[in-house]
Amino acid sequence: MIRAEEILHPRPEGLYCPLGDFFIDPIRPVERALITHAHADHARAGHGKVLASRQTLEIMAIRYGEDFARETQAAEGEIALGDVSASFHPAGHILGSCQIRLLPKSGPRIVVSGDYSRRPNPVCAPFTPLECEVFITEATFGLPVFRHPDPAFEIAKLLRSMEEFPDRHHLIGGYALGKTQRLIALLRAAGYDAPIGLHGALIRLCQYHISQGIDLGHLVRVDDPSGPRLVIAPPSAFSTPWVQRFKDPVIGYASGWMGIRARARQRRVELPLVISDHVDWPELTGTLQEIAPQEVWVTHGTEDGVLRWCALNQLPAKPLRLVGYEDEPE
Template identity: 70%
Template sequence: MRAEQILHPTEAGLYCPPGDFHIDPIRPVPRALITHGHGDHARAGHGSVLATAQTLDIMAIRYGSDFADQRQVADGEIRVGDVTVSFHPAGHILGSAQIAVTPDNGPKIVVSGDYCRRPNPVCAPFEPVPCDIFVTEATFGLPVFHHPDPAHEMVRLLSSMAEFPERPHLIGAYALGKAQRVIALAREAGIDGPIAIHGALQRLCDYHIAQGIDLGELIPATAEDVPAQLVIAPPSAFASPWVQRFRDPVIGFASGWMQVRARARQRGVELPLVISDHVDWPQVIQTIAELAPAEVWITHGTEDGLMRWCELNAIPARPLRLVGYEDEPE
């Protein structure tokens, strides 16, 4: 069986005919396998959903308990139609997984979803999965993207808090994954006091805590005089009246895109923190070299740079040109 017969792009997303399922479909389908809970990968309305237990929980938190007609927890090797699938940690956010698709007769394909190779205190680390075809993202798929150690960015945050002790530090971080990671990194860096969070983060932070992730003392950022110097909020809050309650705040944003200074300026960010839950250029190259697949497929992001690198290294590659995926969704 040829690779294109096992998995190929459609208008609804990646489709596996022998298993009759889609992976991270962008519209409702009868059967969906979901890599993780971000809104550009996990949508409501499918007939059935197969995902990790944590991703299913997160989808229920975000979309309600009736987000799909049927739900199945991914555990071990699972037979779906005429293929076997298995889920492996992706290191992206809590519950994130790569999906390995193994037909009875044909190449093994691993769909990585979104993934990261740096240690992340709020999720399981990336697990390299040997395969014939590796399907990779290329969100930061250009040689210019070399993300610093997140611990270094925490040193910058602490230095700013020490330099401006009277100014609240408002850090924008996406509600699922990034917010909890920034909080956990701040704790590792030595911030022991209360951290204030926007109400939109409360349920997902509570779920991380219930999963055994220590986020320390969190207080709501609702009072007129919030008794915390560090405040975490979703980026959308910075365009709302909510931000006006803080006097002379230091505005920060945690994202891999903060390496691009023009983006920081456009957002009015005074303290850009380059913290990404995606692989940067060295990490994606490291991963491909480590796995040594016979072929690389590229799902979304900056495809041309990675395509050229594969060509120079004699690795067959193809862009899938899937639509409907954002770089870092809110």
């Protein structure tokens, strides 16, 4: 029987499948790419052919232009690619995000999870556990110290701050794709029905989510302090003159990394909100126990912690040592 390493292995461009002659989430332009989701550290422009979920393709077109690839194909069902079939399944990370399961004609089934989350997310389909012999997991928060709180608790913290400081704008940093829309949906679920201000860079992707049937309520583009008291902006906006238009704002930032106080201080964040679209330590290890693969491959993150856990649980594991994957570029 063919070994897993012969089905999929790392190359400088990314994970490569010689049986189908394609890459998964390549960081350099390639002839054929399968894309798990549309964050810019996984989805690059310039490939020859791109296979991804319909929503991922549409978001890539918004971000990069309609000609981001020479040819595109929306993933539906099992797709034959040479001597392997690929299928796409929800990852629970952002809208359109998918795990990719590879089914060779002979050999182990491999699931490339991409970035994934096990928390309920109102703006995307939930993670689907898949049977497989090899499971490739991210390790963004792959240490026992990372235990994310309930997002509803963090939203309540934001609303309390707005009550405590009613005369100060609350400017909350959130990535344009996924985090912004999830923040808005969480606020609406908590009963906040007032208009929410948006930095101009966030408008188009929010409009796309609305077009996909996701109710985000009343949103207003904000260019000055005359708009809503609650404003969401990309993190990069806080280092531009845009933020200087607001007098003494409360600066917040929504990220799993806000659980590290030093990171919050580094960014001069007064209101850190620990809201992540990645699995934390209990969710990561719980997923491995639930899926029960024969082998785990670990990528982009603190791989050593996950490898140690696997060793203690007698689960064969190895690091992929892929480079080029970071947080969503701003």
